[in-house]
Amino acid sequence: MAVIEIKNVAKRFGDYQALHDINLTIDDQEFMVLLGASGCGKSTLLRIICGLETASEGEVWIGGKRVDHLPPKDRGISMVFQNYAVFPHLTVFENIGFGLRMQKLPNDQVKRRVERTAGLMHIDQLLKRYSGELSGGQRQRVAVARALAMEPDVILMDEPLSNLDALLRMEMRAELKGVLAESNTTAIYVTHDQVEAMSMADRISVMHEGKIVQAASPIEVYRDPAAEFVAGFIGNPPMNFLPATPAGAAGQWSVAGQTLHGPNAGKDLKFAIRPEDLTLADQGFQARAKVVEPLGAHLLVTCEVEGHQFRAILDSETQVRMGDTLTLAPQDGRGRWFDPATTLAVS
Amino acid sequence: MTAETTDVAEVGANTRKAGQYVYIAAVVLLCAWVIVPLYFLLINTLSSPEAVNSYPKPFIPEFDLGSLTFFANFAGILTALKNSILVAALTMVMSIAIGAPAGYALSRFEFRGKELFRLLILLTRAFPLPLLALPLAVMFIRVGIDDTIFGLALVHTTLAIPFAVLITFSLFSGIPIELEEAAWTLGCNRLTAFQKVILPLVLPGITASAIFAFVISWNEVFAAAVLTIENRTLTAFLLQNLDTSPLHLKFAGGFILVVPALIFIFAVRKYLFAMWGIANR
Ligand SMILES: Nc1ncnc2c1ncn2[C@@H]1O[C@H](COP(=O)(O)OP(=O)(O)OP(=O)(O)O)[C@@H](O)[C@H]1O
Ligand SMILES: [Mg+2]
Numbered sequence: 001m002a003v004i005e006i007k008n009v010a011k012r013f014g015d016y017q018a019l020h021d022i023n024l025t026i027d028d029q030e031f032m033v034l035l036g037a038s039g040c041g042k043s044t045l046l047r048i049i050c051g052l053e054t055a056s057e058g059e060v061w062i063g064g065k066r067v068d069h070l071p072p073k074d075r076g077i078s079m080v081f082q083n084y085a086v087f088p089h090l091t092v093f094e095n096i097g098f099g100l101r102m103q104k105l106p107n108d109q110v111k112r113r114v115e116r117t118a119g120l121m122h123i124d125q126l127l128k129r130y131s132g133e134l135s136g137g138q139r140q141r142v143a144v145a146r147a148l149a150m151e152p153d154v155i156l157m158d159e160p161l162s163n164l165d166a167l168l169r170m171e172m173r174a175e176l177k178g179v180l181a182e183s184n185t186t187a188i189y190v191t192h193d194q195v196e197a198m199s200m201a202d203r204i205s206v207m208h209e210g211k212i213v214q215a216a217s218p219i220e221v222y223r224d225p226a227a228e229f230v231a232g233f234i235g236n237p238p239m240n241f242l243p244a245t246p247a248g249a250a251g252q253w254s255v256a257g258q259t260l261h262g263p264n265a266g267k268d269l270k271f272a273i274r275p276e277d278l279t280l281a282d283q284g285f286q287a288r289a290k291v292v293e294p295l296g297a298h299l300l301v302t303c304e305v306e307g308h309q310f311r312a313i314l315d316s317e318t319q320v321r322m323g324d325t326l327t328l329a330p331q332d333g334r335g336r337w338f339d340p341a342t343t344l345a346v347s
Numbered sequence: 348m349t350a351e352t353t354d355v356a357e358v359g360a361n362t363r364k365a366g367q368y369v370y371i372a373a374v375v376l377l378c379a380w381v382i383v384p385l386y387f388l389l390i391n392t393l394s395s396p397e398a399v400n401s402y403p404k405p406f407i408p409e410f411d412l413g414s415l416t417f418f419a420n421f422a423g424i425l426t427a428l429k430n431s432i433l434v435a436a437l438t439m440v441m442s443i444a445i446g447a448p449a450g451y452a453l454s455r456f457e458f459r460g461k462e463l464f465r466l467l468i469l470l471t472r473a474f475p476l477p478l479l480a481l482p483l484a485v486m487f488i489r490v491g492i493d494d495t496i497f498g499l500a501l502v503h504t505t506l507a508i509p510f511a512v513l514i515t516f517s518l519f520s521g522i523p524i525e526l527e528e529a530a531w532t533l534g535c536n537r538l539t540a541f542q543k544v545i546l547p548l549v550l551p552g553i554t555a556s557a558i559f560a561f562v563i564s565w566n567e568v569f570a571a572a573v574l575t576i577e578n579r580t581l582t583a584f585l586l587q588n589l590d591t592s593p594l595h596l597k598f599a600g601g602f603i604l605v606v607p608a609l610i611f612i613f614a615v616r617k618y619l620f621a622m623w624g625i626a627n628r
Contacts, residue, residue, distance in 0.1 A: 073532065073533075081528070085529035087530075088526075088548065099534050
């Protein structure tokens with residue numbers, strides 16, 4: 001049983017505030033992904049949970065026990081480092097078995113567990129090598145195997161697959177998720193790869209400038225972003241934004257010449273729509289195509305609507321040329337609304 | 348146009364050639380500066396006492412062990428040699444025992460006045476030993492460690508510590524903190540992480556800086572001459588007998604002093620470069 005509770009955690013490096021008042025509860029055996037742009041404080045939060053960094057304020061609880069004052073080894077966690085940290089003076093075998101040897105497990109048990117985790121990570125051929133003789137991706141897998149071999153209650157992973165090629169990454173992603181689900185481990189997984197986040201997470205915490213902007217299931221983060229930042233960050237490409245002004249009647253909004261139904265609010269809002277939620281229609285936004293990118297599965301068209309950049313994902317058979325004017329209609333129920341003052345979602 | 352470019356190219360080539368000659372000449376000169384005296388030392392050590400004292404001097408060694416045998420049999424010399432080794436070994440142990448933790452702290456912890464502290468370590472080398480020698484001698488007599496191996500080793504340790512600190516500082520800085528952190532998350536505390544991860548990685552470098560401390564003590568003559576009377580080290584002994592001893596004894600003594608120092612420094616040169624790289628920053 002390892003629930004992780006982060007209560008009012010803040011972190012300052014001198015004058016620089018890396019984390020602001022973080023509150024987050026991660027359930028037992030949950031797979032939580034921290035997603036955010038480079039420098040938003042993901043690693044810092046992970047290091048605080050791990051005990052490698054002390055929070056300036058706040059508390060960290062693991063499994064119902066306050067752990068702020070405990071050294072990393074007494075927190076029941078293991079960690080995969082962003083830059084692998086594979087010990088250069090030990091073979092792959094001894095690297096993976098390092099923690100087990102510290103626990104003074106008998107040799108045959110160490111051997112069994114090392115070989116099993118090495119198998120999971122497809123590095124069983126490399127057990128005799130030293131880290132200097134491995135590629136970046138192989139080193140990364142050694143680091144993951146080393147953490148898994150500990151069979152911890154909580155595993156913290158800082159971009160553990162960032163150095164693998166696309167195919168291997170997809171394979172390891174599925175495998176890692178399977179292994180963790182089987183082992184009843186609570187996992188926090190840092191990445192800035194959205195696809196990875198969407199595909200692996202039970203819940204995603206989107207971080208921005210040292211704050212958690214939204215913590216919710218992948219589909220909720222995608223469909224109902226809690227803030228403008230999330231809407232503009234998640235999705236490839238992310239949501240389109242257009243200014244909306246009240247159009248007389250309550251709940252009626254004028255957006256780029258169209259009248260749309262929206263929330264009741266007394267001030268200007270922003271209308272947001274995903275590129276794939278747009279269809280060609282007789283009535284809709286007048287969009288002038290500026291860049292047309294055939295991506296195989298579909299067609300990505302970057303247009304301009306009343307001076308605002310506007311992207312649409314259309315069927316790959318659609319005939320569009322640069323300079324064409326398209327009429328794009330938002331699908332019913334897919335539009336979202338944000339308050340420009342607070343940047344939060346309005347419904 | 349073409350003529351002009353070839354001209355320019357030629358001038359360039361000539362300048363480059365001239366530069367190369369200067370460079371080669373400088374290298375030859377520097378090498379000669381170091382090697383020629385060493386060569387004379389070698390010839391005279393490996394020649395018979397008669398040849399050393401005769402004129403003209405030989406230019407090729409005779410490979411006669413007469414001088415070395417004379418040196419070995421000279422009264423008191425073996426005791427002096429033993430003292431030198433003991434003091435140097437003690438210096439080596441103490442300077443690493445004190446210097447390596449300081450180097451570790453400098454590389455791993457942030458504290459106020461860290462830069463100043465590093466500068467101060469270097470500055471201790473700027474303090475002239477002769478100024479210290481007399482008060483030190485007085486103090487050593489009061490404490491009762493005058494004319495002892497330990498007392499002299501203490502002084503030599505002070506001389507060697509700045510180097511020990513700077514070399515180990517650069518060693519520890521070269522090891523990513525993540526390696527240690529990884530060990531911490533895998534069940535180590537600070538001490539066991541140091542033992543199992545850091546120590547194996549820095550051991551070659553620590554050995555090098557220990558050897559360097561040894562050489563510093565081995566070569567030191569001033570403090571040795573002032574602070575010891577009965578228990579002279581080899582350097583102090585040779586200095587004391589400089590005007591009374593025969594020429595071949597001086598050569599043999601010089602040779603015995605220089606050779607270990609040379610070999611050791613050659614063995615650890617890589618780490619000395621590392622130290623300067625850091626110290627010059
Ligand atoms: N020891 C430190 N001293 C000062 N500032 C730091 C320190 N560690 C991190 N920071 C700052 O804190 C911020 C967050 O850093 P962090 O490493 O958590 O980012 P990240 O989200 O992991 O980024 P990335 O995706 O690039 O790994 C950065 O602006 C960084 O410069
Ligand atoms: Mg990071």
